[in-house]
Amino acid sequence: MADVILSVKNLKKYFEPHQNFAQSLAGGRQKRLIRAVDDISFDIRRGEIFGLIGESGSGKTTTGKLVMKLLEPSSGQMIFDGEDVTHLDKEGTKAYRRKVQMIFQDPYASMNPRFKIRDVLEEPLIIHKVKGSIAERETMIVKALEEVKLTPADEYMGRWPHMLSGGQRQRVATARTLILNPAMLVADEPVSMIDLSTRAEILRMMKDVQQQLGLSYLYITHDLSTARYFTDRIAVMYLGRIVEVGRADDIIDTPLHPYTQALIEAVPEPASGKVEVIKELPIYGEIPSPANIPSGCRFHTRCPYAVEACARDPEPELTLDGMEHYHACLRAYEIQEEKKGGKGAMPAWRVAPAQGRG
Template identity: 60%
Template sequence: MAEPILKVENLKKYFPLKRGLLASLRGEPERFVHAVDGVNFEIYKQQVFALVGESGCGKSTTGRLIVKLLEPTDGKIYLEGQDVTEVRTKEEVLAYRRKVQMIFQDPFASLNPRFRIFDVLEEPLLIHGIGETRAEREELIYKALEMVKVTPPEDYVSRFPHMLSGGQRQRVAIARALILNPTFIVADEPVSMLDVSIRAEILELMKDLKDRMGVTYLYITHDLSTARYFADWIAVMYLGRIVEMGPAKRIIDNPLHPYTRALLAAVPEPKPERRNVIKELPIRGEVPSAVEIPPGCRFHPRCIYAQKGLCDVEQPKLVEYEHNHWAECHLVGKF
């Protein structure tokens, strides 16, 4: 098999908690939020790899580590074989960002309200020194807008973001990411703020760009239905770790991990006959704090199958149970 475009090895990110004066005088140990706690995955060319989980599971932090908006506490990230954690100087980071771009959740906040659409799209070109003359840059900007179907571009370049609809803004944000012709795009909840009909439009657009331009995506979402539709692979995260990973359809049709099952049971579906059925979710309690991670399997306090003496003591490993289908649970196949 070909080399992966992106490879993440044992990635960790701990955020230190502020200690009060009293606590530091008492010499209490520093405490950390274990946002990402040992994550491994590989993404191949032209794949869409979805990171799915609830808020606080570390999916966005993983995305930010990959674009180098954050530096990892430990672990490695390789892009096309190059060790990203070694990328340090300004020039190196610049060259890296040209290959890896990000699309943010909120198109109302991610575009500078004082910039015209032309300026929004020219900025990355100027930063990366692409296009010698304004005319050259203009051509690239028009091409990018056409690619994301904000047409005709000449009608839009001199508008400000507030003059566009939510869907158009998100398309401009996508154009800004694409204009540098990146190999890899981190899309952090790109459709969760949008209306249903626009959501479909943006997903279709991203899918189309994947096919036409060979873009590879890390798709960060809490929504398993769009993940099934858009992604080839799904990795489910819980409290900073991947608990299950595999081809999208397999994860949804044959989930191995109890957490994945609970998440799937929680997804609402447009089937009105379900309205009179109250289906209890196979999960207990609420997500614990990422500061004090439960011992053993971190999911055990919420797991309805947890076994005393095993799950609360020993941390399970991510094991390949079927070809390409991984899960981190002691009890796979036993419940």
């Protein structure tokens, strides 16, 4: 069994919707809870990049916040490095956050514009009361900047955030997390606001840092293409649940859950011959509200393969199907058989992306 750094078990986060005064007078009996994260379990292994993929409203960011202890879970358990961290007091949270650090989405908003880069990097040392002389702190700052390849470090330390590009800021944000020697980083869409031309550069830097320091990452994104490039394993979330988990290549090459299949079909590929084609998406409509989750399999309202049982039977649990590949679909096997050509020709949407592969 691989060495697990973070184990999440049956984690739930329900929010109570806001009620106005009149509603609360009328008696809040019919309160509908918003089930943002609805019973998820996963393990992140030491030295692994674990990707959490989903649309907006899937609960991926809430999961990230739970892992960061920015939110208290409604129920469930989190074990970090063998220690139960589900509920921590103020001191415990602070100690935990020293080991688990976060990189935010917006590199323009995540830094105080009145801090020089030196101050940005020194702040975590002050907050966490890291002991050391001025010279020792200086050394730590230089080391962190060198780790993210912002060299010569002296030159960058005196700059203001506005003098840096988005990519450089994201490097500083990474350096700020590394200065505390964390064991795990939570990165919520770290490259979505960075220009396409430099996205690969930042991801490569993050991966280098991860390999050098043996870190674990929780990488949260809606972007399957960077996830394939960046992560070891992927969990696909839909409406607060994990519907499929497996190794990144398996998830993308042989997706078993219809939702994952739809996500993959929807990704545009830079290939010619698609202008005249109306893409047939194997999914209906839009994501329902997490306050009103459908019965049975929560995906059945949008699923082109759904049968009566999908709505009626209890929600399918994650089941193993292949090497480390789990899915939560009642009909996964039948769908695979249907696609193999049991029922006529392959549907157009399966044929189309083959051009992109060439």
